[in-house]
Amino acid sequence: MKISELATKSQINAKTIRYYEQVGLLSAPQRASNGYRHYQPGDVDTLIFIRRCRELNIPLDDIKRLVEVQADPNASCAVVDKIIAEQLAQVQRAQRELALLEQSLQTLASCSGEQVDQCTILHKLKAP
Amino acid sequence: MKISELATKSQINAKTIRYYEQVGLLSAPQRASNGYRHYQPGDVDTLIFIRRCRELNIPLDDIKRLVEVQADPNASCAVVDKIIAEQLAQVQRAQRELALLEQSLQTLASCSGEQVDQCTILHKLKAP
DNA sequence: TATTGACCTTCCAGTCGCTGTAACCTTTAG
DNA sequence: CTAAAGGTTACAGCGACTGGAAGGTCAATA
Numbered sequence A, B: 001m002k003i004s005e006l007a008t009k010s011q012i013n014a015k016t017i018r019y020y021e022q023v024g025l026l027s028a029p030q031r032a033s034n035g036y037r038h039y040q041p042g043d044v045d046t047l048i049f050i051r052r053c054r055e056l057n058i059p060l061d062d063i064k065r066l067v068e069v070q071a072d073p074n075a076s077c078a079v080v081d082k083i084i085a086e087q088l089a090q091v092q093r094a095q096r097e098l099a100l101l102e103q104s105l106q107t108l109a110s111c112s113g114e115q116v117d118q119c120t121i122l123h124k125l126k127a128p
Numbered sequence C: 001t002a003t004t005g006a007c008c009t010t011c012c013a014g015t016c017g018c019t020g021t022a023a024c025c026t027t028t029a030g
Numbered sequence D: 001c002t003a004a005a006g007g008t009t010a011c012a013g014c015g016a017c018t019g020g021a022a023g024g025t026c027a028a029t030a
Helices: A003-010 A014-022 A041-055 A060-071 A078-108 A120-126 B003-010 B014-022 B041-055 B060-071 B078-108 B120-126
Strands: none
Touching: A003 A014, A003 A041, A014 A041, A041 A060, A041 B120, A060 A078, A060 B120, A078 A120, A078 B078, A078 B120, A120 B041, A120 B060, A120 B078, B003 B014, B003 B041, B014 B041, B041 B060, B060 B078, B078 B120
16 A cells, blocks of 8 residues: 555655654565555555554654564563553653642732732732 | 853753743843853843743743743733633543543552453453 | 656754854953 | 863754655545
């Protein structure tokens, strides 16, 4: 199939698919005589897998390793475990940071329409 | 004062200060005869203000508007209000997304050391 | 047959907020 | 005199795309 069909089936932008090939996440497909990329049905599965990983915010480098590990049936899945655990830890870290951020923003409250020299938000931003 | 003194006092990297000038967040300072940037004491306050905003994850473009608004005492602080409210909304949105992400990652659980063809994580990633 | 329009190709630039590096000049201390 | 520390510019890279330009290819229609 051509790239747009793969894009539709995998729900990944054709441009992004080319990008994945460029950075080595996706292996280069065969080319037709006109230079068009020609993909196999299995590529749909690979891309859907990649998309699910991206939805979990897993970095492309890690996804690359996950794809490689799948190609080697003798590999230990400790690698997989580690990547997911680290991703989880990172998400939890980000959550804690955002919670603090939210608190700080909320203490600024709103100052509803006065002039800037009396703006309570700006006041607090200058000397918190 | 020279840039490194400003950097120390404002707790912002000298490189970052030059970058802020480059993108128009900070106005260009006077130059000494040797070409060195020469800053006024007030610049410390401006940069501290900028740093506080950045700690709240406020984008540079928005900070730019906050700085401009402060220079104009007749401006309404509705602008300020809006920027902070949007920032808060965005942080809350990000938090909700991360919470979903965390859930998804946790359902993957760990598969502790089997071989990849039986890896429960990879299984779930292929068909969630 | 000519041409339109959809699709494909490559390459380059931009996003955001810095940070690293290189190459060079000036000042200060020993 | 020399070396270290600090200043200057310009350019590249990060991550994960996305947009655009400029051009080749293909199928259908006037």
